[in-house]
Amino acid sequence: MRILVVDDEESILVPLEFLLKKAGHEVALARTGKEALRLLEEGSFDLMVLDLxxxxLDGxxxxxxLPQGKRPKVLVLTARGREADRAKALALGAEAFMAKPFGIGELLAQVERLLERA
Structure with missing residues (x-):
């Protein structure tokens, strides 16, 4: 499965890329919102892990x-954990929301759950 990870923190990007590749996924990285939208226009992804x-651009x-017709499942992974942020992300189409700091096991379980539905 193809996963796009969108985050500006190297301390998040590098371990996530490693773990997701180790789990057998193809991973692309975007450090900015504009880079993420460009990658989404150029190709299709099954899942996007998105920082707000x-x-x-914010998440x-x-x-x-998100381009119509090529919309991936979205897991929001962010330090913004207020209920209003969760509600807004879900209303805009995110399927799941996790707050930082996060557990690796929980994150991988969420990824696999969402990919089963893709």
Whole structure:
């Protein structure tokens, strides 16, 4: 399965890339919202792991700008854990929401659960 990880923190990107590849997935990385939208336009992904706080666009703008017909499942992974943020992300189409810091086991279980539905 193809997964796009969108986060500006190397301390998140590098371990996630390693773990997801080890689990047998093809992984692409985006460090900005604009880079994520470009990658989504160029190819299709089964899942996107999305941070809400990015240097250029926030994750809500990315959710709103997802290309029609090529929309991946979305797991929001962010330090913004307020109920209002969760509600907004889910209303914009995210299938799951996890707050940082997170457990690796829980994250991988969420990824596999969402990919089963893809």
């Amino acid at each position: 706080m990015l240097p250029d 809500f703008a990315i959710l709103e700008g």
